[in-house]
Amino acid sequence: MACPAAALLLPLLLGFLAPARATDPYAFFDWDVSYVTRSPLGVPQKVIAINKEFPGPVVNVTTNYNVAVNVLNSLDEPLLITWDGIQQRKNCWQDGVLGTNCPIPPGWNWTYNFQVKDQIGSFFYFPPLSMQRAAGGFGGITVNNRAVISVPFDTPDGDIRLFIGDWYKKNHTDLRKMLDDGKELGMPDGVLMNGKGPYRYNDSLVPAGIEYETIDVEPGKTYRFRVHNVGISTSLNLRIQGHNMAMVETEGSYTMKQNFTNLDIHVGQSYSFLVTMDQNASSDYYIVASARFVNESLWTRVTGVAILHYSNSKGKASGPLPDPPNDEYDKTFSMNQARSIRMNVTTGAARPNPQGSFHYGQINVTQVYKLRNMPPVTINGKKRTTLNGISYSPPATPLRLADLYDKKEVYTLDFPTMPSDGPPVIGSSVINSTYKNFMEIVFQNNDTKVQTYHIDGYAFWVVGNGLR
Template sequence: MASHSVVSLFFIYISLFSSLCLADDPFVSYEFVLSYITASPLGVPQQVIAINGHFPGPVINVTTNNNVVVNVRNKLDEDLLITWAGIQQRRSSWQDGVLGTNCPIPPKWNWTYQFQVKDQIGSFFYFPSLNFQRASGGYGGFIINNRDIIPIPFATPDGDITILIGDWYTRNHTALRRELNGGKNLGMPDGVLINGKGPYRYNTTLVPDGIDYETIDVHPGKTYRIRVHNVGVSTSLNFRIQNHNLLLAETEGSYTVQQNYTSLDIHVGQSYSFLVTMDQNASSDYYIVASARFVNESLWQRVTGVGILHYSNSKGKASGPLPDPPNDQFDKTFSMNQARSIRWNVSASGARPNPQGSFRYGSINVTDIYVLKNKPPVTINGKLRTTLSGISFVNPATPIRLADQFKVKGVYKLDFPNRPITGLPKMETSVINGTYRGFMEIILQNNETKVQSYHMSGYAFFVVGMDYGEWTENSRGTYNKWDGIARTTTQVFPGAWTAILISLDNVGVWNLRTENLDSWYLGQETYVRVVNPEETNKTELPMPDNALFCGSLSRLQKPEDISSATSILGSRSKLFMILVTMIYVVISIFC
């Protein structure tokens, strides 16, 4: 009887352990090895950043509330961080992958990211955030699917397709970086890539022979969800598919009011998903086009990205002229009106940004107001720099969140101005002091000559207004206070403003930046520090065991810390195997 009791007891332990594991949210694991490879996306051999030997990298595909584990091995010759654009790491800026919160992963080291995609759905992407590396690749798509019990507000698509578009230079990121450091402008890009490939040879004069182009295979009559991300350096792109309507369904985690577009402007860092029905007769293949916006088309024809939509019953190759882009080169009103037409689907189920499901953002009292203005680059201390409200951000040697954790003084100043400074621009590590559970209004004023995209880590914000000219207090009368889209990256047109509202419920230190790589690299960013004044450990996850140390805390870093990081999933698996082994031992002894 004793032997059976012991065995029964162990089986009870196993059952309890298994129930605990199953009751928790699942883990999804990925292994990323970043290295250089030689590729010729525009017909010119060059160094690009690959993940697991591929450019672009793999699509991360997870479900709401999954725990995501990504082990990153850095085989580059310089520091590395991966950031997850639009993924709101709830309560954990430790995993954000930007210099203000994380020490970089040194060459030949690895580091394991672990975060939960809590209460999120939608289309996003990841990329390397340091040293202009995104200009050489290292990026990929990131999909968060609804849980089965939460319906999507449209019929289940017949397929899911990720398309990464972006301007591209045949000079690699180190050469581009040197030009910026030397005070030079990057000039016109050499091309636009679609999924890491150059243009289909739609024009034998403009496009040389031998360039590999993207082909997307589809079946007639089927409807596909096509997720499009602008992962480029600094160019707004117009996306369109010849003879096909783009039914907009979601952007960066929010379902939209479904509207048809023949083409849509997608600005740097932005993501959209469309429902596209294959309703043509397939007498030939069809062009997929990503072309530069707000430029002289006669000068920019050579940089147009072109792929092929191939029906399974296609009778021939695509031919003829490309579908026309919007004809508003010198008038951006069309693009702004298009942006204003994108509305939040307030009746859709699913994960939502805060305030969760209230639809009351327009009536919540604003606690903090910041007017952030960018201008053309200026020279500060002999260096070409970009600014935000007159301040060019300097990344600290010791990350802000790490400095807070170890009470290191003098790393940053909590004094970012709520209005642009009137004196000479300056270089500082100046941070916004966010009010925990406050409701912040930010006006992004673009006094540059090109479109700027702005992104805030850790949050979705409500885009409530945009217009040309200087923002004033009276501009609030034009705000959309009901169904303004909630997203993570918004465009600000030149000579115009965009207003956003943010519910500051996510504790941490969060990056607020332009997504235009050249402007970001030269200092057009800051951080929003959100601290819970109450003594509690429930509003922010603790510092991870595998945290890296740098700057004034470098002495705490041990080389073996890098390879010993073990995910929770790994620990549970080992524990499970130990228990199983113990059962076998008990059975062999008593039975």
């Protein structure tokens, strides 16, 4: 789960692979990851597709399913796939990041095996290496409830996946070189919605001939929208012209049902909304995702626009785009939105017992870490980001292999519990913790930009946030 900087309680679930239950079903997938040529913003470029699909196919499974994904790397560089939000209980070496896996060499294949144990909800996968996410390679993960578990809302009439994210016309290799040369990426060239560019709502801002996303709906029906910000750096505000969005779930937890006319969705976040088609069905409506915390007069082009099309619509979407929050650099509105989201503690999720049956006040916290991120600094001639003064460098041997074979020289267990005022350094420093203990982490954002954090394989609970 990704979230803005906050204080968290984190259960430490480290350990060894647990055998899957023989009674739990299996789902098998074969993927060929390759380049295809697409022009989402009107310029041909290399895009990473899965089985020629961009975005990639949805992994649609049910709680406790065992999942096997055979990945063939048809790119010209190493590849990993990580499963954002899947907890990988006692199975961390299937997580698909450099800390736990060796990359898949070009022309090779690798099969990921994991179980979606005691999970439900909306997630996504993506390639975490070498800026490849900026070229695509992402897709959705849906973990459905078992039939014996009730859901805290009526069954929707349909399920709609919506990927939103910033996008550059440059290939990911060019973007990577810019960062390696110490340059900023600058303003994105646009926002894609389901891998497509914006509807031509403005002739001067959107060139002719761009393919845009159309979502077909029936009047009077209610649909579940699963929305993911799969971009690389831009927080986006989502709104659907004339329609309310009733939030019901975020990344594996049911929320108290709450209506929004717009919502800030930060990089890496996933939300589920129920949207009822209760407007005049004679015309189409805009779906908009625009950049947040920027000078909107300069960032006008960084706007994704799709079309919500009623089946009996006779007219195009019209009028101006629905307005975003009018606060530009003031993050108060966004923070208050985030604070308003509450877990539904009376309903079950993957299990029949209520989500609120765990007594957080009885947690015995055994470790506390304060993690401070800073603006990028120059180390050895390159711009790098740091946490507590350390810029992580992945070792040649994945950490789990080094741990298994007792290769102590590969990494150090001395990650500082508090920020350091010394000069920034590069290192492979690891937090040393104990299985089944609870840790409190305080994220302190000393950068000028919104930061989002994802903790692979873990569930956590926000216990506080605000200005320092």
